[in-house]
Every structure is written in C-alpha cells, then in structure tokens.
Amino acid sequence: MGLFSGWFKKNQPEDYEQALAALARDIQKRQTHLSEIRLRERRATLLFSVYALLLWIIYTSMWYKDFIPTLTTHSRNSQFERTVEAVPVFVGPIVILFIRRIVQIWYTRIGDAEEKALVKLRKQQQDKIEEVKQKTNYYSMRNLIERYEGGPRSNPTRDACCSTPTRSASGPSAHPPNASTAYAGGASADACPRNYVSRIAAAIVAPLPPPRKQWFDKLADAILGDDDSSATGAASRYALICQKCFAHNGLVKESMWEDAQYVCPKCGYFNPSARALRQLKEGKKKSPSPDSRSPAGQSPNTAPGAKGQFAPPLGVPVKADGGAASAERPQSDSEPTEGASMSMEVDSLPTHTRIASHHPTNDHYNPRFNHIMSSVGDGTTVVDGHVSTAGASAHNGKGVQFDEPLKPGRKDGIANFTTTVDYLEEERPFFVKIGKDGLIAALQKLDKQLKNTGRGHVLSRKVPTDWIGKEVTPGQIGLINHGGLPKILTRPGRYPGMPLRNWWARKWIGTCGLSDTVIQFGGLTVVQVSQNQAAVVSDPQNHVFVVKNSGFVAYAIEGTYNVLSIVDQTHLPTVIKDPITKVTLGWSHEVTMKSRTGTGTKQDYVVALFLNIPANNCAILQKGDDLELLPAGQHYITSPNVTLRGMFTLGENQIEMPTKDIFTRDQVPVSLTIYLKWQLTEPLKLTTHGYNTPYDALRDKTQSILTQIVAHLDYSSMVKQRSLGPDNLDDGSDASSAFLDALRTRAMDDLHLAALEYGIIMKDLAVIDRQFKGDIASTMDKLTTRALQAQVEAANVDRENSNKIKQEEGALAVARIKAQAQNTKADTEAYSIVAAAQAQAKRLQIEAEAQAKATRLTAEAEAEAIRLRAAADAAVIDQFAREMELRRNEVARVKAFGPKAVFVPTDGLGSQLGSSMVTGMAAGLGVLETRKG
Known part of the structure; x- marks a missing residue:
C-alpha cells in the first residue's frame, strides 16, 4: 500500500515559508562568501604588495651599497654584470604591479561569478514573492485599501516605513543599492494575511555574523580607506523603502538619511525626506508629496479607481522646501484629463514667469498671445517642466487643481503667474552657490558643511612656506589626491614634501585658477560662468540644470556633477533657415548627455536646447497639444516635455511660386508663375493649423483660387495679354481686362481673406509668366509666334526707314551747319582783310611821316654841318693850309x-x-x- 499511497494523496500546497527561507539562507551564504572573497582579495593584495615591496627595497639597498654577489660568470665590474644586477631594480616595480593586477583579476573573476549566482538567487526570490502576491491577491487588496481607507496616512505600515528608518541588516545580508530583497519582509506585509506574513517573516533565518577582520585587514583599511561595500560599511546604512510600492531603493549613510529624497524608479512616486515629513507633522511646512492631499481634492474628471499620484519627470523644478511640484495623474498616461489644459513654465531670468498656454482645441483664437513678449533681464528664457500648479496648501485638505481651458472671455488667463525656484537657490546637501565673496568663501562654506555631517574636510590644513616645495601662486588653488578624496590648498606659497606625514597617502595633482570656468576633481565640482556663458550641468540624480551669470561648488557623495557643456549664447553653431525663402530665423545648439543603456552601449540624449532668436523673429514651443509663442532673445529649454515646433520671421517675404497645370474653359492647360509677397503676424494661428511655413499655407490656397479663375477664361483671352501685372489694369479697352480684373479683385481678395485665417497678411500678387501646354496650345503658339515674327519684321522695316530718314535729316543738318560755318568764315576773312588794309595804310602813313621828318632832320643836320665846315674853311687864312685842304x-x-x-x-x-x-x-x-x- 505504501507504493500506491502517493497516487491517492492530495497535492499539498506549496510551502512558501520554507521556499523563501531556503532562498534567504542561500542568499546569506552567497553574500558571506562574497564578503570573504573581497576580504581575501584585500589580504592577498596587501600581503603581496608589502612583502614584494620589502624585498625590492632590500635588493635595491644592497645594489646601491654594492653588497650583491656576482650573479653571472662575468667579472664583477663588467658592464654585463652591472646590467644584470640593475635590471631587478628598475623592472621590479613593474613586475610587482603586474602580479598585483593578476591577483586582482583572479579574485574579480571569482567575485563576479559569485555575484551572478547571488543575482540569480535574488531573481528567484523576487519571482517567488510575486507568486505569493498573485496567490494572495495582494494588488487588489492594496487598491481596495487605498480607495476606501479614511486617509492616505492611515496605514500604520506606511507610516512606519516613512517615519522610521529601516536599518539594513548588519553583516553580509545588507543589500547593494540595486537590490530588491526587502520585499520579503516589507512589501508583502501590507497585503498578505497577517498570520501568514508573520510566519514568512519569522521563517527568514537570522543573518550570519560577518567575517572577523585580522590585523592586516585593519592595516589595509587604514592605508587604502574603508570599503563602503563591506559588511561593516553596510551595517551603518539605512535602506530607502518607497512609501507607495515598498520597493528597495538602495542604502544611504545615517548622516544623509534625514535629507534623502528620491523618485522611485519602479512606480515613479516621489518620496520626500524624513525631515520634511517631520516638519509637516509639526505644522511648520507644506508637504511636497502628492499623498498629502485628501481624496476630496481629486479632480472631478479623475476616475476613483485610477492611480491618483505620479511623480514629475526628471528635469521638473522643485519647490523651495525640497519637494517637487506635484500633479494628478490623468485617466491615461498619454492623454490629459478632459477639461484640463496643460501649462508650462517660461522663466525669464532674473524674474521667472509662468504663462498659461493657448489650447489649440478652443473654438476661438485668443489674439492676446501676440503681446506675450519678454521684457525682463537679458531676454533669457528658461522653459522648464511643471505639469500643473498647486491650487491650495496641502494641509488644508485641498488637492492639486488643473487650470481651466483658456477661453476668449477669460481675462485673467494670461495673468496666471507663479514663481519657480532657481536650482542654485534651493537647499541641497553639499551644494554651495558662489556669491560675491568668491570661490574661496564657497569652499570654506562647503568644508564647514562636510565637517558638521562628520565627513572629511576638503580644505587642507597644510601651512605654506616660502623656500621649497610645490608652489601655489596667488589666484590659484592646489589640488591634492588624499586616498581618492580631494584636498584643496587655498593659501599661496610653497608646500614642502617634509615631514613625511604631509604627503603620506597623498599625491600632488596640480593647480587651477580661481577664475577657471570648470574645475572637476575627485567628486568636487566648481562651475563659474561669465555674462555670455551658460553651463549645462547634470547632478547625481541626472537632473539637468543651467547656470548663468553665477557659479557653484558641489561635492557629490554618491554620483557626480557632470558639466555637459559650456555654451556661448550669442554664437550658437547651428543656423536655422527658412527652407523656402532661405531667411535666417535664428541659431540653436543642442546639448547632449551620454547614457549607458541596458545593452551596455552608450547613446547621446538631448537634455538642453539653446535658442538665439534675432529681432522681429519668434519661435513656437509645443507641450502636448499646447502651443506657446517665444519672442526674440536668448532662451534655453531643459524640460523633456517641451519641444521646439518651429521658428518664424515676422518680416515681409516674397517668392516666385510655380503652379500646377490649370485648364482653361476650352481645355487648354496653362502653367503660371506667381509672385507672392506676404507678412506673418500671428504664428500661433499658422502652427495651430499644422503648417510649418507660411508658404505651405499659401500654396494650396493660391492654387485653388487660380484654378477657379482660369477655369472660366478662354485661351484667346489669356494669350493676348503677355504681362499680367497690376500695371496693365488701367486700360479698360484691353481684350484681357476680364482676366486681369478677376486676378486683381477676386484672386487677391480671396487669398487675402484665406491668409488671415492663418495669421498671414497678403501684400502683393502678380502673374509674371505663363506657359500653355497641349496640342492646341502648341499649334496656337506657333501661329502666335508667326504673327509675332511678322510684327517683328514690320517693326524692323519701320525701324530701318526711320533710321534712313533720320540719317538724311542728319546730313541736311550737317550741310546747313557747314554753310553757316563758311559764311561765318568769309565774314571773318573780309573783316580781317579790311582791317589789314587799314592797318597797312596807317602804317605807310606813319612811315612816310616818319621818313619825311627824318629827311628833314637829316637835311637840316647836313646843312648845319656844311655851314659849320664852310665857316671853318673860311676861318683858315694860311694858303698852304687851304691848298692842303683842297687836295684832301x-x-x-x-x-x-x-x-x-x-x-x-x-x-x-x-x-x-x-x-x-x-x-x-x-x-x-x-x-x-x-x-x-
């Protein structure tokens, strides 16, 4: 009977208590083994390093004193012997480091295998817990309790979780930050039957004592620092348990537990800090948690059974009290609640202003948004991601209310302002804003905060000298690596290497300027930006914020502050142009952050968008179904749910638009080239209708209107007029005046009215070219071409005759001018001859008178001379003299x-x-x- 008794025995239900206890024991054994592996690794590494270093020092000392015996057959003073003896001195440190690395790799492989087995056991434990939840209707019971209990804080289990810290089990059972084994004792306690859960919790065996450290372990901790992942480090940590889903969210130190606030990665619930909850109970502070509201404060459009709360996404600005701006979850994760309008933050530094956005589903467009212009600060706009605004204080029992849809009759819609808190103004642990006192004062304040929490200081206590050592000049700070922790030298001078305690376990890194824009060293981050710069920074929680005209000093205990980019806001690299008119609309720059995905690969994700919009331009932002007008200026967007819809220019634009083939009344296809001139005045209307450029909106309307006009005209009436511009509309006798009148009156007017619907004002419309197509059009075009050729030939003949007439008229005019010139020349010659004759006669008269006068004078002179000679001769008395004179x-x-x-x-x-x-x-x-x- 014993052989067949098992066939007729009923299947016993699975004992979850024993299964969970077995899994817990296995996990504890694996954790203990893993801790022992880590300790063995540290011991082996330390012992090998110490012994190898001692041997190397002894050998080096003997080599230096020349106490080493001969190692080869060569003479002691030979070059080969000296080289062989010196090789261990220089190769020894490399060999020591290499063997040390091999030992570490060996233990790392063993530890990784143990961790894989531990992860597998935890996965089995999680699956078993989920199975228990399914069997005991955990989720349905929790929903019923949350729906019908008196208040969200009435659950004693939840109150205990949020008010009392859950200290992690000492020893190897402490979970790493990503572990989720807390479900065994906390998650199921709220939904499972009390007796069954108590039996499961009691079935988990007590944690095993941690391995005892030896003297060399303590020496390794003193030299290398305490291991945070060890059992002793985890024993002084507190577990972060989500208040909503009771998921384990890692461990924090006791000094950080009261200020720890986080978003649960599993359910998205925002867990405020214990300090904030304690102050809330004392009535000193509003609760930042969405659970602080009463069920009566729910939106009337929210279903009672729907999930009532959800945490804001990363990047949402938080309130001054450390909590995040909360919002109710709509009925669907992807659709907003009916009757509620989304709102977004448009913060203009230094004043932050929230503007309710226009809802595109309204029946009427509200033109008030044309006057939303930034007039504060330097025109910088921050777009950050609030989903809703709190309607009243949480302790009054009123919940978060959504804004009503913006209607034309609502005059206070645009005046709905709230103030958001700057990231630098919030109280954050180990985060100090750099004020007017400069970087040194901020470092001193940070050092004081670290000392008050029991952590090591960052400012070094070394005293500088002026004779030897590492030099730190005025305007610089020195950086020292002290066992992996940063130490800062702020006083200028020289820092000597002696005594030895000054540089024991310390390494000199270098110096940095006090005015350097970014300094990152050993978890310490310093950011200082000037007027034209903007620093994009990611904090340890991957919250991206932007720093302008200021700076900060931060020390990350867990995680890092990553400076993603330093942006020059007036010289952004990417030019945004209109694809149609090629007009420059502005400049942009996307700041990306590398994130490692589940596959192990790194991808770039856009976390901030900078915009530089020139004057008379604007941009349209989109948040869900809401659109917002962004004026000219320098702006940046960090909200993940706000995207750039497009950029537009508010000036005049013009373009030549070719139309599609249009059939006349006699079925002749014609293609027109239209000249359009317009000005966009209301970009929100254009984007509300789904158009990206004004040309896209005008193209369809222009094609439709021209099709209606041309369809009522004949080919003959269109072919007579070659130019269809507005200059040809004055003459009413033109055969094509019907077409031109229709183009001027109907087309322009209809297109103007249609453009106003899209926020566009039409300035001008003209047809500058047309081409007829088809067989009839080609035949008639040939005839028209021949007629035009005949007209051209006749015009050429007329032009030649006119040229000949003009040539003859020119020759006649030339002859007339020549005759006049000859007459003038003859008159001139006659006048010159008469004048010459008169001058000659006058000259002869003057010469004759002069000659007569000269003759008269000569004669008188000769007569006088004769008289004088005669008188002289008469005066000669001597005969001989007279004879001689006669002979002479x-x-x-x-x-x-x-x-x-x-x-x-x-x-x-x-x-x-x-x-x-x-x-x-x-x-x-x-x-x-x-x-x-």
Whole structure:
C-alpha cells in the first residue's frame, strides 16, 4: 500500500515559508562568501604588495651599497654584470604591479561569478514573492485599501516605513543599492494575511555574523580607506523603502538619511525626506508629496479607481522646501484629463514667469498671445517642466487643481503667474552657490558643511612656506589626491614634501585658477560662468540644470556633477533657415548627455536646447497639444516635455511660386508663375493649423483660387495679354481686362481673406509668366509666334526707314551747319582783310611821316654841318693850309668814286677816241676783276 499511497494523496500546497527561507539562507551564504572573497582579495593584495615591496627595497639597498654577489660568470665590474644586477631594480616595480593586477583579476573573476549566482538567487526570490502576491491577491487588496481607507496616512505600515528608518541588516545580508530583497519582509506585509506574513517573516533565518577582520585587514583599511561595500560599511546604512510600492531603493549613510529624497524608479512616486515629513507633522511646512492631499481634492474628471499620484519627470523644478511640484495623474498616461489644459513654465531670468498656454482645441483664437513678449533681464528664457500648479496648501485638505481651458472671455488667463525656484537657490546637501565673496568663501562654506555631517574636510590644513616645495601662486588653488578624496590648498606659497606625514597617502595633482570656468576633481565640482556663458550641468540624480551669470561648488557623495557643456549664447553653431525663402530665423545648439543603456552601449540624449532668436523673429514651443509663442532673445529649454515646433520671421517675404497645370474653359492647360509677397503676424494661428511655413499655407490656397479663375477664361483671352501685372489694369479697352480684373479683385481678395485665417497678411500678387501646354496650345503658339515674327519684321522695316530718314535729316543738318560755318568764315576773312588794309595804310602813313621828318632832320643836320665846315674853311687864312685842304677834298672826291671808277679825259677828238678806248679797256678790266672777285 505504501507504493500506491502517493497516487491517492492530495497535492499539498506549496510551502512558501520554507521556499523563501531556503532562498534567504542561500542568499546569506552567497553574500558571506562574497564578503570573504573581497576580504581575501584585500589580504592577498596587501600581503603581496608589502612583502614584494620589502624585498625590492632590500635588493635595491644592497645594489646601491654594492653588497650583491656576482650573479653571472662575468667579472664583477663588467658592464654585463652591472646590467644584470640593475635590471631587478628598475623592472621590479613593474613586475610587482603586474602580479598585483593578476591577483586582482583572479579574485574579480571569482567575485563576479559569485555575484551572478547571488543575482540569480535574488531573481528567484523576487519571482517567488510575486507568486505569493498573485496567490494572495495582494494588488487588489492594496487598491481596495487605498480607495476606501479614511486617509492616505492611515496605514500604520506606511507610516512606519516613512517615519522610521529601516536599518539594513548588519553583516553580509545588507543589500547593494540595486537590490530588491526587502520585499520579503516589507512589501508583502501590507497585503498578505497577517498570520501568514508573520510566519514568512519569522521563517527568514537570522543573518550570519560577518567575517572577523585580522590585523592586516585593519592595516589595509587604514592605508587604502574603508570599503563602503563591506559588511561593516553596510551595517551603518539605512535602506530607502518607497512609501507607495515598498520597493528597495538602495542604502544611504545615517548622516544623509534625514535629507534623502528620491523618485522611485519602479512606480515613479516621489518620496520626500524624513525631515520634511517631520516638519509637516509639526505644522511648520507644506508637504511636497502628492499623498498629502485628501481624496476630496481629486479632480472631478479623475476616475476613483485610477492611480491618483505620479511623480514629475526628471528635469521638473522643485519647490523651495525640497519637494517637487506635484500633479494628478490623468485617466491615461498619454492623454490629459478632459477639461484640463496643460501649462508650462517660461522663466525669464532674473524674474521667472509662468504663462498659461493657448489650447489649440478652443473654438476661438485668443489674439492676446501676440503681446506675450519678454521684457525682463537679458531676454533669457528658461522653459522648464511643471505639469500643473498647486491650487491650495496641502494641509488644508485641498488637492492639486488643473487650470481651466483658456477661453476668449477669460481675462485673467494670461495673468496666471507663479514663481519657480532657481536650482542654485534651493537647499541641497553639499551644494554651495558662489556669491560675491568668491570661490574661496564657497569652499570654506562647503568644508564647514562636510565637517558638521562628520565627513572629511576638503580644505587642507597644510601651512605654506616660502623656500621649497610645490608652489601655489596667488589666484590659484592646489589640488591634492588624499586616498581618492580631494584636498584643496587655498593659501599661496610653497608646500614642502617634509615631514613625511604631509604627503603620506597623498599625491600632488596640480593647480587651477580661481577664475577657471570648470574645475572637476575627485567628486568636487566648481562651475563659474561669465555674462555670455551658460553651463549645462547634470547632478547625481541626472537632473539637468543651467547656470548663468553665477557659479557653484558641489561635492557629490554618491554620483557626480557632470558639466555637459559650456555654451556661448550669442554664437550658437547651428543656423536655422527658412527652407523656402532661405531667411535666417535664428541659431540653436543642442546639448547632449551620454547614457549607458541596458545593452551596455552608450547613446547621446538631448537634455538642453539653446535658442538665439534675432529681432522681429519668434519661435513656437509645443507641450502636448499646447502651443506657446517665444519672442526674440536668448532662451534655453531643459524640460523633456517641451519641444521646439518651429521658428518664424515676422518680416515681409516674397517668392516666385510655380503652379500646377490649370485648364482653361476650352481645355487648354496653362502653367503660371506667381509672385507672392506676404507678412506673418500671428504664428500661433499658422502652427495651430499644422503648417510649418507660411508658404505651405499659401500654396494650396493660391492654387485653388487660380484654378477657379482660369477655369472660366478662354485661351484667346489669356494669350493676348503677355504681362499680367497690376500695371496693365488701367486700360479698360484691353481684350484681357476680364482676366486681369478677376486676378486683381477676386484672386487677391480671396487669398487675402484665406491668409488671415492663418495669421498671414497678403501684400502683393502678380502673374509674371505663363506657359500653355497641349496640342492646341502648341499649334496656337506657333501661329502666335508667326504673327509675332511678322510684327517683328514690320517693326524692323519701320525701324530701318526711320533710321534712313533720320540719317538724311542728319546730313541736311550737317550741310546747313557747314554753310553757316563758311559764311561765318568769309565774314571773318573780309573783316580781317579790311582791317589789314587799314592797318597797312596807317602804317605807310606813319612811315612816310616818319621818313619825311627824318629827311628833314637829316637835311637840316647836313646843312648845319656844311655851314659849320664852310665857316671853318673860311676861318683858315694860311694858303698852304687851304691848298692842303683842297687836295684832301679832291682825294676824298676821287675816293668816293670807288675802286672801279675809270677817269677819261675829255679834251679834243683824239682825246674822245682815246677816252673811248680807255673806257672800253677799263670796262674789260672791271669785268675781269669782277669775275675774279
């Protein structure tokens, strides 16, 4: 019977108590083994390092003192022997580090395998707990309790979780930050039956004692620092348990527990700090938690069974009390509650203003948004992500209320202002804003905060000298790595290396300027930006914020402050242009942050968008179905639920638009080229209708209106008029005046009215070109071309005749001008001749008068001379003198005849004959002399 008794025995229900207890024991064993592996690794690494270092020091000392015996067969003073003896001195540290690394890798592989097994056991434990929840209807019971209990704080289990710190189990059972084994004792206690849960909790065995540390473990901790992941470090930590889903969210130190506030990664619930909850109970402070409201404060449009709370996304600005601006969850995660309008924060530094956005589903457009302009500060706008605004204080029992939809009759819609708190103004642990006192004062304040919480200080107590050591000049700070922790030297001077305690376990890193924009060292982050700079920073919770015209000093205990980018706001790299008109609309710059995904790869995610919008331009922001107008200026967006819809220019634009083929009344296709000129005045209307550019909105309307006009016209009426601009509309006798009138009156008016619907004002419309298509059009175009050619030829003939006439007229004018020139020349010559004759006569008269006068004077002078000579001769009394004078006169008389004179005697006939012969001979002699001369 014993063999077959098992067939008829009923299946016993699975004992979850034993299964969970077994899993808990296995997990504790694995954790203990993992802790032992870590301790063995530290022991082995330390022992090997100490022994190897001692051996190397001993060998180096012996080598330096030349106490090492001969290692080779060569002589002691040979070069080879010296090289062999010196090799261990220089290669020894490298070998020591290499072997040390091998030991660490070996233990790391063992530890990784143990961690994988531990993760697998925790996964099994989690699956088993989920199975218990399913079997005991945990979720349904929790929903019923939350729906019908008197208040959200009436659950004693939840109150205990949020008011009393849950100290993690000492020893190896302390979970790392990502562990979730707290479900075994906390998550199921709220929903499972009390007796069953108590039995499960009691079934978990007590934690095993941690491995006892030896003297060399304590020495390693003193030299290398305490291991936070060890059992002793975890024993002084507190577990962060979510108040809503009771999920384990890691461990924090006792000094940080009261100020720890976080968002549960599993359910998205925002857990405020214990200090804030304690002050809330004392009535000193509003609760930042969404659970602080009563059920009566729920939105009337929210279903009673829906999840009532959800935490704001990362990037939402938090209130001054450390809590986040909360909001009710709508009926759907992707759709807003009906009747409620979303709102967004548009903060203009230094004044932060919230502007309710226009809802596109309203029946009427509210033109008040055209006047939303930034007029404060330097025009910088911050768009950050509030989802709703608190309607009243939480302790009054009133919940968070959504804004009503903006209607045209609501005059106070645009005046709904709230003030958000700057990230730098909030009280954060180990986060100090740099004030007017500068960086040194901020570092001193941070150092004081660290000392007050029992942590190591960051300002070094070293005293500088002026004779030797590392130098720190005025305007700089020195950086020292003290066992992985930062130490800052703020006083200028020199810091010597002696005594040895000054630099034991310390390493000199270098110096940085007090005015450097970014300083990151050992978890310490310093950011200082000037007027034109903006620093994009990610805090340890991956909350991205922007720092302008200020700075801060922060020390991250867990996580880091990462400076993602330093942006020059007036010289952004990316140019945004209108794709149609090529007009520059502004400049932008996206700041990205690298994040590691589940596959182990790193991807870039956009966390901030900077915009530089020039004058007379604007941008449209979108948040869900809401649109917001952003004026010109320098802006940045960090909210993840606010995106840039587009940028527009408010100036005039013009373009030549080709239309599609349009059929006339006689079915002749024609293609037109339209000149459009417009101005966008209300960009919100354009984007509300779904258009990205004004041209996209005008193109369809223009095509439709021109199609209606051309469809009522004939080809013949259109082909006569070559230009369809407004200059041809004055003459009413034109055959195509019907088409031109329709284009001016109907097309322009209809297009103007249609453009107003999109917030566009039409400035001008003209048809600058048209092309007819089809066989009929080609035939008629040929005929028209021939007629035009004939007209051109006739015009050429007329032009030639006109040119000839003009040439003849020109020749006649030239001849007339020549005749006039000749007449003028003749008159000039005659006048010159008469004048010359008169001048000649006058000259002759003057010459004659002068000659007569000269002759008269000469004669008078000669007569006077003769008289004087006669008187002189008469005065001579001596006869001989008179004879001599007479002879002289004769000589002068003969001399006056010249050398060629011939004297002939004149006495008798013979004398006459002789005289004739002599005269002839004299004439011949005279001729000969003349030829010779």
